[in-house]
Amino acid sequence: MLRVSIVGASGYVGGELIRLLLGHPQVRLHQITSERLAGQYLHSAHPNLRGATDLRFTSVQVLESCDVLILALPHGQAAQKIETFAQIAPHLIDASADFRLADTAVYERWYGAPHPCPEWLTRFAYGLPEVNRERIREGRYVSGVGCNATAVNLALLPLVQAGLVDTHRDIVAEVKVGSSEGGNEATEASHHPERSGVVRSFAPTGHRHTAEVNAVLGLENIHLSITSVELVRGALATCHAFVREPVTDREIWRAFRATYGNEPFVRIVHEKRGMYRHPEPKILAGSNFADVGWSLDEQTGRIVTLCAIDNLMKGAAGSAVQCLNLMCGFEERTGLGFTGLHPI
Amino acid sequence: MLRVSIVGASGYVGGELIRLLLGHPQVRLHQITSERLAGQYLHSAHPNLRGATDLRFTSVQVLESCDVLILALPHGQAAQKIETFAQIAPHLIDASADFRLADTAVYERWYGAPHPCPEWLTRFAYGLPEVNRERIREGRYVSGVGCNATAVNLALLPLVQAGLVDTHRDIVAEVKVGSSEGGNEATEASHHPERSGVVRSFAPTGHRHTAEVNAVLGLENIHLSITSVELVRGALATCHAFVREPVTDREIWRAFRATYGNEPFVRIVHEKRGMYRHPEPKILAGSNFADVGWSLDEQTGRIVTLCAIDNLMKGAAGSAVQCLNLMCGFEERTGLGFTGLHPI
Amino acid sequence: MTTCLECDAPLTFPPDLIDGEIIPCADCGAELEVLSLSPLQVGLAPAVQEDWGE
Numbered sequence: 001m002l003r004v005s006i007v008g009a010s011g012y013v014g015g016e017l018i019r020l021l022l023g024h025p026q027v028r029l030h031q032i033t034s035e036r037l038a039g040q041y042l043h044s045a046h047p048n049l050r051g052a053t054d055l056r057f058t059s060v061q062v063l064e065s066c067d068v069l070i071l072a073l074p075h076g077q078a079a080q081k082i083e084t085f086a087q088i089a090p091h092l093i094d095a096s097a098d099f100r101l102a103d104t105a106v107y108e109r110w111y112g113a114p115h116p117c118p119e120w121l122t123r124f125a126y127g128l129p130e131v132n133r134e135r136i137r138e139g140r141y142v143s144g145v146g147c148n149a150t151a152v153n154l155a156l157l158p159l160v161q162a163g164l165v166d167t168h169r170d171i172v173a174e175v176k177v178g179s180s181e182g183g184n185e186a187t188e189a190s191h192h193p194e195r196s197g198v199v200r201s202f203a204p205t206g207h208r209h210t211a212e213v214n215a216v217l218g219l220e221n222i223h224l225s226i227t228s229v230e231l232v233r234g235a236l237a238t239c240h241a242f243v244r245e246p247v248t249d250r251e252i253w254r255a256f257r258a259t260y261g262n263e264p265f266v267r268i269v270h271e272k273r274g275m276y277r278h279p280e281p282k283i284l285a286g287s288n289f290a291d292v293g294w295s296l297d298e299q300t301g302r303i304v305t306l307c308a309i310d311n312l313m314k315g316a317a318g319s320a321v322q323c324l325n326l327m328c329g330f331e332e333r334t335g336l337g338f339t340g341l342h343p344i
Numbered sequence: 345m346l347r348v349s350i351v352g353a354s355g356y357v358g359g360e361l362i363r364l365l366l367g368h369p370q371v372r373l374h375q376i377t378s379e380r381l382a383g384q385y386l387h388s389a390h391p392n393l394r395g396a397t398d399l400r401f402t403s404v405q406v407l408e409s410c411d412v413l414i415l416a417l418p419h420g421q422a423a424q425k426i427e428t429f430a431q432i433a434p435h436l437i438d439a440s441a442d443f444r445l446a447d448t449a450v451y452e453r454w455y456g457a458p459h460p461c462p463e464w465l466t467r468f469a470y471g472l473p474e475v476n477r478e479r480i481r482e483g484r485y486v487s488g489v490g491c492n493a494t495a496v497n498l499a500l501l502p503l504v505q506a507g508l509v510d511t512h513r514d515i516v517a518e519v520k521v522g523s524s525e526g527g528n529e530a531t532e533a534s535h536h537p538e539r540s541g542v543v544r545s546f547a548p549t550g551h552r553h554t555a556e557v558n559a560v561l562g563l564e565n566i567h568l569s570i571t572s573v574e575l576v577r578g579a580l581a582t583c584h585a586f587v588r589e590p591v592t593d594r595e596i597w598r599a600f601r602a603t604y605g606n607e608p609f610v611r612i613v614h615e616k617r618g619m620y621r622h623p624e625p626k627i628l629a630g631s632n633f634a635d636v637g638w639s640l641d642e643q644t645g646r647i648v649t650l651c652a653i654d655n656l657m658k659g660a661a662g663s664a665v666q667c668l669n670l671m672c673g674f675e676e677r678t679g680l681g682f683t684g685l686h687p688i
Numbered sequence: 689m690t691t692c693l694e695c696d697a698p699l700t701f702p703p704d705l706i707d708g709e710i711i712p713c714a715d716c717g718a719e720l721e722v723l724s725l726s727p728l729q730v731g732l733a734p735a736v737q738e739d740w741g742e
């Protein structure tokens with residue numbers, strides 16, 4: 001059995017990592033650290049896990065060696081202690097943004113400070129299997145993915161790979177997101193009477209996930225926008241691009257199948273009728289699926305591509321476990337079989 | 345592998361039965377019937393199951409023999425065709441209310457018509473394992489459970505079994521419920537602009553689940569009330585009873601442990617601090633757990649007992665699969681390992 | 689191999705296929721009508737356009 005420990009597991013992504021790995025047949029959870037909750041049972045922070053395990057949080061000071069160490073720390077902390085963590089386990093998965101961008105200059109532009117250990121950046125593989133499977137499989141270090149970036153990347157990838165997009169025209173991508181993206185820290189903005197029922201222009205321009213989108217798609221003129229909606233889990237990317245030349249629905253099917261035909265976690269949702277004819281994030285809660293689709297406006301050549309995910313799963317913990325399966329030679333879907341709930 | 349078919353599986357309970365049994369290692373789903381959707385793929389009614397199976401709905405006319413037949417038909421239909429269904433499989437599980445009440449007079453009082461096949465009533469075991477495990481294990485026919493009744497029954501059971509309740513004083517039980525209790529049929533009352541955000545006194549008095557509560561707890565003076573709240577899945581029963589004589593918190597712990605100490609799906613949630621110190625239905629969505637708890641008012645002798653469930657799971661499909669495991673000799677938790685999500 | 693006229697997905701046919709039967713496409717949900725059995729030919733069945741009315 002693979003011995004896996006999680007550092008900084010009191011947050012929502014940590015809770016999902018624990019839930020998934022408790023259900024993973026080849027993994028034994030060894031230590032779960034949280035400085036704030038050391039000594040407490042896991043269900044003190046993750047009430048859904050009551051009775052699922054009698055493991056307790058420990059301090060990172062007493063971390064013992066293991067096979068895979070997953071870091072779920074706030075931004076910046078993983079990079080600071082990367083050398084120590086690298087002694088603990090041969091494989092590291094970092095769910096934070098610290099090692100996502102290979103280009104130090106880009107990192108500095110978006111995060112406003114030079115990267116603390118740039119030499120490590122090239123050792124980390126970007127943890128989105130759908131675009132980086134071989135490097136993840138062979139690597140020892142995998143970075144997490146940005147949830148908004150992942151929704152936009154997976155929505156646009158088929159068109160970009162098939163060369164259908166007019167890359168000289170601007171692409172606008174608006175992601176509607178749930179409140180769990182903000183993590184479990186209560187703020188004025190997350191206070192229920194203020195947050196409930198909003199359609200809040202959280203980041204109309206300039207969201208730092210843009211860097212990841214540029215890196216993955218190799219496109220510069222992509223303009224990201226984030227709007228918070230009435231949802232806890234879930235993200236829906238609505239991307240507005242323009243086709244280079246007229247194209248038919250069947251050609252777009254071919255492009256989506258070419259990119260996603262064999263992907264275990266991407267489902268193509270493009271139907272003529274029915275409430276769920278386009279991707280819907282709420283029914284993906286808890287699953288590792290990314291549902292993708294599109295709608296073509298033949299008059300204007302605008303193609304709207306869509307991707308729905310659970311920001312805590314395909315946008316974080318689910319992709320991390322998918323990468324663990326790849327790195328450790330397990331079948332990619334192991335421990336990730338939950339199909340999501342309907343109705344929910 | 346056990347061959348299991350489901351009759352009338354286009355509804356929400358049918359969708360949960362399919363989801364659970366697709367993930368059940370000892371079960372192979374044989375036929376899934378729906379007259380309305382015959383020929384269609386299952387994900388046309390259950391979008392979360394897209395890609396999980398290539399089974400299609402068939403008509404009940406072409407039903408073939410199998411090991412267990414689960415009936416998820418609208419009220420009244422199972423009773424009408426019980427003889428035909430009994431030819432199809434040695435084991436029947438009926439998720440509807442048709443065979444829940446053993447007493448024909450009580451059935452007639454609450455459902456306003458004599459039972460069409462009273463001789464079958466005694467052959468069905470009431471499908472709540474926590475109160476009927478042996479009869480279910482040995483039986484061939486199991487009835488479903490009412491979701492509201494189940495929440496009230498599980499909330500009050502420990503006190504009743506320990507003889508702590510003053511049965512001469514009235515017990516009021518108010519269940520707050522989600523919209524999925526109404527099934528997937530759209531009505532004026534379920535129209536989103538009308539249903540969203542309500543606190544609707546759906547049935548302030550006289551809900552037909554009262555009969556089940558009387559039958560299970562052996563108490564008559566229980567007064568049920570149902571209030572619809574902003575929720576899709578979930579039910580929370582808040583039961584107001586009075587203790588026969590002063591009692592301490594530890595004695596109540598002892599009563600709850602005596603009843604639920606070894607139950608795989610009932611968790612006792614009674615803590616002094618924390619957001620989740622009392623049972624919370626929303627984090628149970630998709631799981632088969634019933635979380636129970638209480639709050640004692642020592643001045644007045646009133647004890648409020650609480651039970652949270654997912655009405656589609658412990659209140660229907662989850663209990664049905666739990667009964668299938670018992671009847672067929674599988675470990676009771678098989679296929680029911682999902683722990684629920686947090687946050688959700 | 690017969691494919692869906694909307695999305696090119698390979699179609700699966702039940703063994704007891706009959707003329708005029710409606711086959712749904714697993715990928716895009718389009719309804720295909722069996723026009724002839726041999727050679728096997730399908731056409732798009734007239735689908736009622738449903739509007740969310742949102």
